[in-house]
Amino acid sequence: MAGAWPVQLSAQLQLGPAGGPSFQITNVQARKVTSLNGKWRTIVDPYENGYYDFRMQLSREGYFLNLKPKDKADRVEYDFDSSETLNVPGDWNSQRDSLFFYEGTLWYKKSFDYQAKPGNRIFLHFGGANYETIVFLNGERLGMHVGGFTPFDFEITGKVRARDNFVIVKVDNKRRRDGVPTLNTDWWNYGGLTREVTLVEVPATFVKDYFVQLKKGSMDTIAGWVRLNGAQPAQRVTVSIPEAHASVTVRTNAQGYAAFSLPAQLTLWTPDNPTLYEVRVEAEGDSVREQIGFRTIETRGTEILLNGKPLFLRGISAHEEAPFRAGRAFSAEDSRTLLGWAKELGCNFIRLAHYPHNENMLREADRMGVLVWSEAPVYWMIDWENPETFLNASNQLTEVLTRDRNRAAIILWSVANETPITEARNTFLKKLAALVKAEDPTRLTTAAMMHHEVAGTTEVVLDDPLGDVLDVLGCNEYLGWYDGAPEKADRVTWKSPYNKPLIMSEFGADALSGLHGDEGTRWTEEFQENIYHHQVGMLNKIPFLRGTSPWVLMDFRSPRRVLPNVQDFFNRKGLVSERGEKKKAFFVLQEFYREKARQ
Missing domain, CATH: 3.20.20.80 (Glycosidases)
Structure with missing residues (x-):
């Protein structure tokens, strides 16, 4: 048998419930980002043989393990490194004639090296993948996401190596009666890693999410909130708009959350004058910049x-x-x-x-x-x-x-x-x-x-x-x-x-x-x-x-x-x-x- 079944993977490979992981980082573009876009090795798997064995149990030789023959007598019936490639981001239907109508499972593999700054956290970010996605790093299951159009992240801090990492992704775009959308639509069911894939590096405690908009019913007061994630969630956080000479400092609570409000004289965003301001969200050990426009709608x-x-x-x-x-x-x-x-x-x-x-x-x-x-x-x-x-x-x-x-x-x-x-x-x-x-x-x-x-x-x-x-x-x-x-x-x-x-x-x-x-x-x-x-x-x-x-x-x-x-x-x-x-x-x-x- 090629490759022993790693005992620690048995529990990790159990399918989770429908839905995505709870983690999602806002404004990934503003972070330290390393692109994994480009050519990925792929294996088409309509019978899901790379995931299940012939008894429909999780395979001991699954593609997610990226097995190689130990010697000339060893049997391994797949090889990512000699398989065809597809571009990421991109759907598989428009890249290869044989996949034009294909609906089912396709596996992606990308190798990479990565040296993180000591103390920082690393996330594997997907801008979108259609429809059910299971992600593995170096043979370990990270998690699953359901839904073809929204982003999701998996933390890989402590799992990523300086050299010779491989991420393997199982993407399945089969339509399902209980899916969202369901079986019948009037558009193409494009499958695959259809949006960017990146590595995101952030400090140990970082600005995970924030909301910075005009207070409902007001044209001169910004009301919002900020949320930190990490071991030190209670910090001073400053939200500022330098061009508008507006700034406020708050302290997040034990859950990393704080609401804020600040007055600001702003040129309001309109289609004829789409004014954007640089907004800075600065915690004690992290900062994020964002271009935001301000307008009311009612x-x-x-x-x-x-x-x-x-x-x-x-x-x-x-x-x-x-x-x-x-x-x-x-x-x-x-x-x-x-x-x-x-x-x-x-x-x-x-x-x-x-x-x-x-x-x-x-x-x-x-x-x-x-x-x-x-x-x-x-x-x-x-x-x-x-x-x-x-x-x-x-x-x-x-x-x-x-x-x-x-x-x-x-x-x-x-x-x-x-x-x-x-x-x-x-x-x-x-x-x-x-x-x-x-x-x-x-x-x-x-x-x-x-x-x-x-x-x-x-x-x-x-x-x-x-x-x-x-x-x-x-x-x-x-x-x-x-x-x-x-x-x-x-x-x-x-x-x-x-x-x-x-x-x-x-x-x-x-x-x-x-x-x-x-x-x-x-x-x-x-x-x-x-x-x-x-x-x-x-x-x-x-x-x-x-x-x-x-x-x-x-x-x-x-x-x-x-x-x-x-x-x-x-x-x-x-x-x-x-x-x-x-x-x-x-x-x-x-x-x-x-x-x-x-x-």
Whole structure:
């Protein structure tokens, strides 16, 4: 038998419950970081033979052990060092033709040397991995994370060696009925280490997390908190904004936590003037710097108020799809391209559907002045009555709140998209909305809700009971594409029992870029353009409408979309093709937004 089974691994390899590890470091980019990006060795493992033996017990020869033959007679049936490579960050589907549709387990291995400063702590950080991830260092299991779009960390202090370390990661993207999202979606299930992997070095007691935003209802008082982690949690901590001549010092308690408040005269962040300040959080043995913008967001009746002024959200929806190369977007360059198209369209707002997008997207939105709707991956159908599914959803939502709570661009946390109304669903989503309010009372809650058409009329009513607990109503409608002819929009009137603002969060039609015909021919640019003309007329007549985010900025891959020579596994509702070509409807929406900007 190649390699003896290490007794100490037996307990460590037991699968934990669904959900991620409790540890998450805020603002990893501001720390001492060593990149593990680049080429990783990989093994495709559809039967999970690298984890289980033929009795479905944990394997004594598992790939996580990185075994090598002891002599020429020894049998080891895998070898990372002679296996193919994949780029990290990156999804496996777009990097290798044989993995285009692959769903299952794939193993990654990276070797590295690392010499830490004595007394410091080391963490292995993952920006995101889809979907269930189990991580090993030098053959030892570190832990597991569930969820494809949020960051997670494992502490490796005392486990990392100066030389010859190897990290092995099992990533499994199989869709699951009890998963979040669940089995059926309208986007590509990109698998793998889709975001950056880094080593993060921090002092023994360090600034783990903080919240620095304007106090709710105030434009000149910052209210927040800071949390330290380590053996000396009670310390003096100073939070300062040098450019604003604002500073406060507090002492954290035995749990490393302290709240603070300080007055500050600030230039408020807006899409037209996205002012960011350097904020310093300085403990006795650690300091972190961060670029943060300050603005208020609230509702008053059917109005949305940014810094106390009424606002119309001129938006677009977007998937995390890379422009030009296709595949999962992850880089700052991808983000600047996508947001640049949105700005060219005339947008001051983007809906990042249907899951948390990468951190670069949020930071670039801060810099470029684009307001953001950020969404949890609670999509279509979820196992509403399963407590583990709720814990999974709430964990993913908490992780993105933790990562992005200091981003001025985010004004809306969305808890769901197009979920059918049942009592179990209502309870599930109302609990998620309450979680958001408890974690971040400074922002607004929303969701893409359900609506119905009154029989025998052209009146559409937005009376989803979820509207009771949300600040802003969202609604997806596809008049002219899935619902009647484009002209139907001319006759439809919208009603709502809620005295709340509405964002029409989706509408649109598929068009193949470069396919032309008359406006009655489906799949042509002219058909899509005609739907947008009729939509604009209808939208202008909705008195409580305060924003739109049509579907969608750019064509994106979806296995549901199989029509040859038109879809070819792309949802074609983009106003821009995956090659960057602008369709005719782009310019209809652009003109609509120019008119809105002048009002």
